[in-house]
Amino acid sequence: MSTRHFLTLMDLSPKELGYLIQRAVELKTMLHTGQFHEPLRGKTLGMIFEKSSTRTRVSFEVAMTQFGGASVFLSPRDTQLGRGEPVEDSARVLSRMVDAVMIRTFDHDTVEQFAEYSRVPVINALTDEFHPCQLLADMQTYMEHRGAIRGRKVVWIGDGNNMCASYINAAEQFDFSLTVACPEGFDPPAPLMEEFAHRVTLERDPMKAVAGAHLVSTDVWASMGQEEEQAERARQFADYQVSPALMDRADPQAVFMHCLPAHRGEEISHDMLDDPRSVVWDQAENRLHAQKALLEFLLAGQS
Template identity: 65%
Template sequence: MATRHFLTLLDLSPEELHYLIQRAITIKNRLRAQGPTYAPFSNRTLAMIFEKSSTRTRVSFETAMAHFGGHALFLSPRDTQLGRGEPIEDTARVLSEMVDIVMIRTFSHAGLETYAGASSVPVINALSDDYHPCQLLADVMTWTELRGSVRGRTAVWIGDGNNMCHSWINAARQFDFQLRVCCPEGYEPRQEILEAAGDRVTLLHDPAQAVVDADLVTTDVWASMGQEEEQARREADFTGFQVTEALLDSAKADALFLHCLPAHRGEEISETLLDDPRAVVWQEAGNRLHAQKALIEFLLLGRVDH
């Protein structure tokens, strides 16, 4: 099989993404009970390159490899030649000779594309400044587990038009649901990403209007990694965009709330929202593990039918 990378949701077909979601659910419900008897990653190594800090990403990828019989290596710029100026392409070629798959959490999406272009082993985007596709696998998995097919349903993104928002837009295209993006003026997602989604995505600026009859509501922190110096200005600009229990009351009675975490209680969400039964963020976080097992399995082995 030719080397496949997963830099955005658009790197896989809608049909392949549907397979991944169903495979992740199977892995969670059936294969987890089998324990170490299923070890498809035996003698396989995942290199994990982190330029941004992480809790969920590192733990989920490292645990995924361990559960399925493989090994994960944690690499930071402080500990590798990347931090001393080695060209990205050279690092990619070297690691391709030594490991089976690479996961990168970084700032520059262009740099990630450069790395993948020189890599002969699969490369996974574990977050860049432009996209966070692995989180969307877990999000759509959670939505599917709890409510069935997401096709034709309506999700609402409230907050910054950031990397998470971009991946939600791509998800609307690939999984065929409607997305309402609701953000303050000046914080819209990139125009070309919006336009490519066509009529699946609607841009709004009023949260109360956006959530009416929605099936799912999601948000993210107002200042992402690298934007900490903008915190005070963003708090002012995002006034009125906090997701609260009262706001969710305007959505459908069985609406779900997702958040990629970490959450800043009292900012983008109310202090108590994560205690609301509509908030399924802990299940969502746990599903990172299962979705990424399915993704690594697919990139290394192709489709599996058990």
Template identity: 65%
Template sequence: MVAIKAPQTTHKVRHFLTLNDISKDELKSIIDRAIEMKQALYEGRAQPLLERKVMGMIFEKSSTRTRASFEAGMAQLGGHALFLSPRDTQLGRGEPIEDSARVLSRMVDIVMIRTFGHDKIERFAEFSRVPVINALTDDFHPCQLLADIQTFVELRGSMAGKSVAWVGDGNNMCNSYINAAAMCDFELRIACPEGFNPSSDLINAHSDRVKLCATPQEAVQGTDLVVTDTWASMGQEDEKNERERAFADYQVNAELMSYAASDALFMHCLPAYRGKEVSAELLDAPDSAVWQEAENRLHAQKALIEFLLTQ
């Protein structure tokens, strides 16, 4: 009988559950690296830096961009991505989350989870032996913020000292933008219908960076970036009609963008519902950065994966 000893970790595993899991300097380094990796891919210089590394991708919420960007990213890094749909896992159902974490983290090198309750991913990370990435929860969407920050840096430079308007639902994206305002040193103005404001705890914690505005026009006035998201996220389908009535005056369109700075950008994490939260014309307008923003999920996440696996 041969006794096999499991490898011992000599350092604390780093997770990425919110932007606050990295420092300001680390954020800048990841963004710089994402831009570098993007250029290397364009020029045919990309290297298989993570050969034989495997990512477990747990999806309780489906997504086109999240699956494509992580799976393609791991392939470009020389690794492999293992897709696990709700039909393929027992996360929080037949098996406790803690046990799923203990098992899966012995088989893969890194885990990406897209789920509903943020507590699920926190519990999984607590018992995981490998890095865990939040690919979206009901509370936060930090990977999208990496892509958004990268896009702004590419097109306009540093976000420090800039102003950003969030128009629409105070959802997980809005919460992550609040964290980003503190991390990147910009002013965030938020306009939401009554009853749809973001986390009051987050707002109070970052009151020096965040301002709640009475109207979309007030929020957008003179800003460098305008951001919105769908009015009804996954899991809120039964609220769709009610939300459309509440958000009727919160569409981002050319008229609203006219209040922003002349070179202001527009972003949306997609999928977008043309004619609802954004006009069809604006989505394809020159000041819309949504397609570059969507592509940058790929590059920003590659830089993040490399960062987490080389700590």
């Protein structure tokens, strides 16, 4: 059987993704009811971080611990990758020592190249182009609160960044429509918009975009590595703040998500995270459960 990787949501079938969401809910229930489940005893996850993180590191480390396995944290200071070793060489060596590799980095080509030369599953824990693990948590959260997302209207407000790109993939894989509201010059990648034109539409006016929405999601205006653009981006995105008033234009049953960390007073109003329509804390917790389902699937198969 060939090694399976998870670099974007398109690496799994809609049926497999549906299984992961259901399994994540089951694993969450098992954890909260004190049921031990250690399918990865004796397994080790290598975690390569070229971008810092709170939720990603903690969720993957705790996931391996709860599954009876282990994890090894590797920063640029801890690996030869940080000293110029070719990605393919690092992949060949590390994949002989660990059972899976999780990479959080800048260039998406890095995870693709690593996967090409790896003997074990490679998981994209974020690149500048995609963030598929976050979407697993988002889809789980929506299902827990509102049921199936199929046929629903989802609205992305803000930069057409890696999160937006993964939402475009999710629209195809989970069968919903996506409206992207962003200022000119910050559109999602044109190839993605063209490939999934049957799923995604662009709307410059956020007030119009959220009309009838069942899920509204956003992200910071300046992502990691874009700090020097913060002031200019704040000016460009001033009309794209998500607030309770904006949410009032969505469907009465709409929920709000943010992948965190959030900048209150910028992409969200100061009171948005505390709004009853906000499910961001469940969303953050579900990174743990969704990634447990993913690790189990890649390393032990379907339960």
